[in-house]
Amino acid sequence: MPAYHSSLMVPETRLVGNMALLPVKTQFKGPARGDGVDSDIIDEAIYYFKANVFFKNYEIKNEADRTLIYVTLYISECLKKLQKCSSRSQGEKEMYTLGITNFPIPGEPGFPLNAMYAKPGNKQEDETMRAYLQQLRQETGLRLCDRVFDPQTDKPSKVSLILMIYLNFLSGVKGYLIKYMTQSAAAVAVKIVKFSRCQRKVF
Amino acid sequence: MAVSPVQVGKEATGEWMFSSSCSHLCVCLGLPEQTEPPLNTPENREYLAEIMFETFNVPGLYIAVQAVLALAASWTSRQVGQRTLTGIVIDSGDGVTHAIPVAEGYVIGSCIKHIPIAGRDITFFIQQLLRDREAGIPPEQSLETAKAIKERYCYICPDIVREFAKYDSDPGKWIKQFQGINAVTKTPFHIDVGYERFLGPEIFFHPEFSNPDFMQSISDVIDEVIQSCPIDVRRPLYKNIVLSGGSTMFRDFGRRLQRDLKRTADARLRLSEELSGGRIKPKPMEVQVVTHHMQRYAVWFGGSMLASTPEFFQVCHSKKDYDEIGPSICRHNPVFGIMS
Numbered sequence: 360m361p362a363y364h365s366s367l368m369v370p371e372t373r374l375v376g377n378m379a380l381l382p383v384k385t386q387f388k389g390p391a392r393g394d395g396v397d398s399d400i401i402d403e404a405i406y407y408f409k410a411n412v413f414f415k416n417y418e419i420k421n422e423a424d425r426t427l428i429y430v431t432l433y434i435s436e437c438l439k440k441l442q443k444c445s446s447r448s449q450g451e452k453e454m455y456t457l458g459i460t461n462f463p464i465p466g467e468p469g470f471p472l473n474a475m476y477a478k479p480g481n482k483q484e485d486e487t488m489r490a491y492l493q494q495l496r497q498e499t500g501l502r503l504c505d506r507v508f509d510p511q512t513d514k515p516s517k518v519s520l521i522l523m524i525y526l527n528f529l530s531g532v533k534g535y536l537i538k539y540m541t542q543s544a545a546a547v548a549v550k551i552v553k554f555s556r557c558q559r560k561v562f
Numbered sequence: 563m564a565v566s567p568v569q570v571g572k573e574a575t576g577e578w579m580f581s582s583s584c585s586h587l588c589v590c591l592g593l594p595e596q597t598e599p600p601l602n603t604p605e606n607r608e609y610l611a612e613i614m615f616e617t618f619n620v621p622g623l624y625i626a627v628q629a630v631l632a633l634a635a636s637w638t639s640r641q642v643g644q645r646t647l648t649g650i651v652i653d654s655g656d657g658v659t660h661a662i663p664v665a666e667g668y669v670i671g672s673c674i675k676h677i678p679i680a681g682r683d684i685t686f687f688i689q690q691l692l693r694d695r696e697a698g699i700p701p702e703q704s705l706e707t708a709k710a711i712k713e714r715y716c717y718i719c720p721d722i723v724r725e726f727a728k729y730d731s732d733p734g735k736w737i738k739q740f741q742g743i744n745a746v747t748k749t750p751f752h753i754d755v756g757y758e759r760f761l762g763p764e765i766f767f768h769p770e771f772s773n774p775d776f777m778q779s780i781s782d783v784i785d786e787v788i789q790s791c792p793i794d795v796r797r798p799l800y801k802n803i804v805l806s807g808g809s810t811m812f813r814d815f816g817r818r819l820q821r822d823l824k825r826t827a828d829a830r831l832r833l834s835e836e837l838s839g840g841r842i843k844p845k846p847m848e849v850q851v852v853t854h855h856m857q858r859y860a861v862w863f864g865g866s867m868l869a870s871t872p873e874f875f876q877v878c879h880s881k882k883d884y885d886e887i888g889p890s891i892c893r894h895n896p897v898f899g900i901m902s
Contacts, residue, residue, distance in 0.1 A: 409722075409723070409726045410722045410726060413768070414770060415774060
C-alpha cells in the first residue's frame with residue numbers, strides 16, 4: 360500500500376550518489392541553493408511525517424524519495440531529543456548540536472540504509488554529500504523547533520507531544536523496510552505480455 | 563453461554579448457538595429461518611435440521627446463506643424495479659471480514675476472500691494508540707474504552723495526511739473529550755480523542771499499520787475478487803457492492819470504497835485502451851457501493867424481509883416432510899425472492 364512520496368523530482372535535478380540534491384530554503388551554507396521554491400523537500404518530509412511513520416513498507420519511486428526518507432529518519436532523531444527539552448532556546452541549541460554532529464553518510468559502515476543508497480563516487484562527491492546532508496539536518500532541526508514549540512508558552516505543545524509518541528510506531532528506525540523499484544527492461548517485458556492478456560480482459 | 567457465537571466463523575453444530583440467533587426469529591415469524599455461512603457442508607445443514615425439528619419442534623425451516631440475505635436487505639435503499647440477487651457482499655463483523663460474490667442468488671464459492679482485519683483489530687489498534695498517550699485510563703478498562711471511542715467518534719477520511727493537517731491547524735474543533743467512569747472507584751476520568759478518530763478505521767485500507775503479515779487494502783481485495791469471477795458477471799458485481807455488519811458502519815466507509823474501486827477500475831480500462839493503441843474503447847465502469855440504515859443487522863433484516871413474503875411458505879421445509887423423509891430434505895434450499 361503506498362506511503363506518501365515526494366513530488367519534487369524533476370529530470371534536471373542534480374544527483375549526489377543516488378539521492379537528489381533538491382533546493383532547500385535555508386540560511387545555512389551548503390551545496391543546495393534556496394531559490395524561491397514554495398515548498399521544499401523538508402516541508403514535504405514534515406508534512407508527510409505523521410502519516411509515513413505508520414507504514415512498514417516504503418517503495419522508492421525516485422531519487423527525491425531517498426532524500427525524503429533521510430529527512431524523515433532525521434526528524435525522528437530530532438524528536439527524541441526535543442522530548443527532553445523544556446524551552447524553545449534549549450531546543451534550538453540541541454538541534455544545532457545535532458545538526459553538526461558527524462552522522463555517517465551513505466557508504467560508511469554506520470549508515471543504516473546502505474543497501475538502498477549508493478556510495479559517493481569520488482572525493483568531490485563525498486564532500487558535496489556531506490555538506491548537503493549537514494545543511495539538510497540543520498534546516499530540519501530549525502523548522503522542527505517552529506512546529507514543536509508553542510509560541511506563547513515556549514513549551515512543547517500537547518499536539519506535538521502526541522506526535523512524539525508516534526515514534527513508537529517507527530519500531531526502530533532501522534526496521535524501515537524499503538523496497539527498491541526500477542523501470543528495468545524486465546518491467547517493460549512484463550507489460551508486453553500483459554497486453555496480450557489484456558485484450559481478453561476488456562469487458 | 564460463555565462462548566460468543568460471533569467468534570465462530572462457521573456455525574458449529576451445537577444447541578448453544580441457536581438461543582441467540584433464532585429465538586427472535588421464532589417469535590417474529592412463527593416459522594424460523596436459519597442462516598449459514600457460504601461454504602457450509604450439507605452434513606452441517608442436516609445436523610441443523612435435526613436439532614431444529616427434534617429439540618425445538620419448529621413447524622418449518624429454511625436455511626439461507628448470509629450473503630444472499632444481506633443482498634435482500636439492501637433492497638430497502640432502492641426502488642422496487644431494481645431488486646437483484648447479484649452483487650458482492652462485504653460482511654465485516656468483529657472477527658473477520660469477508661468479500662462474497664453472489665450471482666443470481668448463488669454464491670460463487672471459489673472466489674470468496676477473507677480479510678483478517680475487522681472490528682476487534684480496530685479496537686486493539688486504538689487501544690495501543692491510547693495506551694502510550696493517555697495515562698488516565700484504568701488498565702483493565704482500556705479495551706472497553708477503546709471500543710466505546712471507536713463506536714462513538716471514529717470515521718473514515720479520504721486522505722490521512724490532509725486529516726493530520728486539519729487536526730493540527732484547528733485542534734479545538736477536531737479533538738474530542740471522552741468521559742469514562744472507573745468501575746472500581748466510580749470516579750470519572752477524561753481523555754482526549756485525537757488522531758485515533760480517523761487512524762482506527764484506516765487500517766481497513768492500510769492493514770500494515772496493525773497487521774505485519776497482511777498488506778492488501780480492502781479495496782484491492784474486492785477488486786481481486788471481482789476480477790476472479792466469471793467475466794459476464796463482473797459489471798453487475800461492480801454495480802452492486804453491498805455492505806453488511808457492524809464494522810461497516812463507519813461514516814463515509816461506502817464513499818471511500820467507491821472512490822478507490824472506481825480509480826482502480828478506471829486505471830485498468832485506461833491501460834487496456836493505451837496498450838491497444840486506442841483501438842479498444844471500453845465503456846466506463848459503473849461502481850456503486852450500497853449503504854442503508856439496517857446495515858448493522860443486515861443479515862437478520864434480510865431474513866425477516868424474505869420470510870414475510872408469501873413465497874416463503876412454498877420453499878421452506880415442513881415438519882411433515884421431515885417426519886416422512888428425514889433431515890436430508892434440508893440439504894438443498896432453493897433460492898427465492900425476486901418477484902416479477
